[in-house]
Amino acid sequence: MKPVLSQKIPIHEQVYRRLREKILYGxxxxxxxxxxxxxxxxxxxxxxxVREAIRRLTAEGALVFQGNRRVCLxxxxxxxFADLVFVRRMIEPKLAMLGAAKATKVTIDEMRAAxxxxxxxxxxxxxxxxxxxNHQFHFILYTCAQSDLLYGLVSTLWLRYGPxxxxxxxxxxxxxxxxxxxxxxAGLVAGDTEAVGNAILADIEQGFGIVQRLFD
Numbered sequence: 001m002k003p004v005l006s007q008k009i010p011i012h013e014q015v016y017r018r019l020r021e022k023i024l025y026g027x028x029x030x031x032x033x034x035x036x037x038x039x040x041x042x043x044x045x046x047x048x049x050v051r052e053a054i055r056r057l058t059a060e061g062a063l064v065f066q067g068n069r070r071v072c073l074x075x076x077x078x079x080x081f082a083d084l085v086f087v088r089r090m091i092e093p094k095l096a097m098l099g100a101a102k103a104t105k106v107t108i109d110e111m112r113a114a115x116x117x118x119x120x121x122x123x124x125x126x127x128x129x130x131x132x133x134n135h136q137f138h139f140i141l142y143t144c145a146q147s148d149l150l151y152g153l154v155s156t157l158w159l160r161y162g163p164x165x166x167x168x169x170x171x172x173x174x175x176x177x178x179x180x181x182x183x184x185x186a187g188l189v190a191g192d193t194e195a196v197g198n199a200i201l202a203d204i205e206q207g208f209g210i211v212q213r214l215f216d
Contacts, residue, residue: 011045012049015043015049015050015053016052016056018043018053019039019053020057020062020159021132023062023063023163024162024163025135025162026127026165028073029163029166029167030074030163030164033070035070036050036051036069036071054071057159058071061156061159062156062159062160073163074160076164081211084157084160087157089201092142092201092204093197093198095145095154096141096142096184096196096197096200097193097197098144098145098146098147100141100144100187100188100192100193101193107144107188108185108188111140111141111181111184111185111188112185114140115137115181117133117136118137121133122177127165131162135158137181139155141184141188142154161211165211167214168214177210179206180200180206181203183195183198184200
């Protein structure tokens with residue numbers, strides 16, 4: 001079934017968001033190619049918005065041109081992975097702390113609801129839902145920071161890092177996808193921004209430990 005597009009959001013923006021989600025939530029794997037015509041058919045839209053979405057995602061480093069109207073997700077090398085590790089360690093705990101300082105009870109409730117869905121996805125082995133709700137959990141908090149620069153940088157990093165989880169889950173399932181979400185929420189409830197930053201850093205480190213297995 002083809003997606004139903006909203007009349008309230010411009011088509012080019014909807015196509016960009018949908019293609020971005022396909023990358024972010026693991027519908028496409030590193031190295032996997034897609035064609036412009038294939039996306040036009042899948043999304044039931046014209047070629048112009050598809051080209052625009054590809055242009056934007058290529059600028060973000062989430063896609064690379066292969067020629068002959070094909071694009072693919074970039075392969076992640078050992079050096080790429082090391083760079084992602086370094087930058088996420090530096091930026092995300094800071095963004096989480098900024099978000100924690102402005103988080104409200106509504107924020108915490110939304111994060112709890114997202115984490116419940118993460119746990120259910122792990123239990124059911126649902127990779128797509130895991131990736132979607134895990135992203136939601138983190139970015140509810142990051143949005144609170146109201147830091148456009150850091151938020152934009154982290155969003156781009158997740159576009160490069162997220163597809164690796166599809167590979168991991170395909171090899172070893174979702175059961176080993178541990179997280180530090182409980183510790184993050186506990187820090188928020190206590191109003192301890194440093195504890196929140198430490199929990200997010202620990203969450204990142206756990207994820208890196210799992211992904212590293214792809215390169216061993």
